[in-house]
Amino acid sequence: MLLIGLLFVTFGPNYSRALIWLLYTTKYSETAAPTVLAWYCLFVLLMAINGITEAFVHSVAGGAQLRRLNIELLACGAAYMAASLLCVRTLGGGTTGLVWANCVNMLLRIALSYRFIDAHFKRSGVAVGFPASGVLPHAVVLAAFATCFAATAVSERLLYSDAPKWLVAHCAVGACCGLVALAVVFLYEKSLYTEFRTVISRDHEHQHQ
Secondary structure: OOOHHHHHHHHHHHHHHHHHHHOOOOHOOOHHHHHHHHHHHHHHHHHOOOOOHHHHHHHHHHHHHHHHHHHHHHHHHHHHHHHHHHHHHHOOHHHHHHHHHHHHHHHHHHHHHHHHHHHHHOOOOOOOOOHHHHOOOOOHHHHHHHHHHHHHHHHHHOOOOOOOHHHHHHHHHHHHHHHHHHHHHHHOHHHHHHHHHHHHHHHHHHHOO
């Protein structure tokens, strides 16, 4: 899930305008729609992280702990409403401001889950608490995604125009970067590939039972 979220953040912001241009031409590509879609890609990554952390919390937390966490989540809801008002009205973010507020909400929920997970590991005898670095992709994978983001950002800035050929050139840059990113993931995240093959094999076996 984290890698999927990283894919959205790496390529989504720099291809949101291209996608809207392709679907609706300049009618909407010159509006705030590409910006909203770009920020939503960050929201997808945060949702992926939150889904993983909350799934772990719900799998190990007891009843009393879950009730306390639910109360804290209500506080997150109140903070989300306040952030929505701040981002939309005070900062004048409009629709983009709503996405900002949702990102704030996800960050707060992730922070709550992280605090619980860290305490859970310490209670289990892990002195340093939750080893967050252990769940992150390999450093080379992160570097590859960052390089792809930079390359596609430069591509959009240099190639964007009203002519259709810009879209072809920009997508070609994205395709090359995508292949590089996938190759790096395959080389440095082999455990993910192995797990994926295992899941596919199990599904295949269940279908033939």
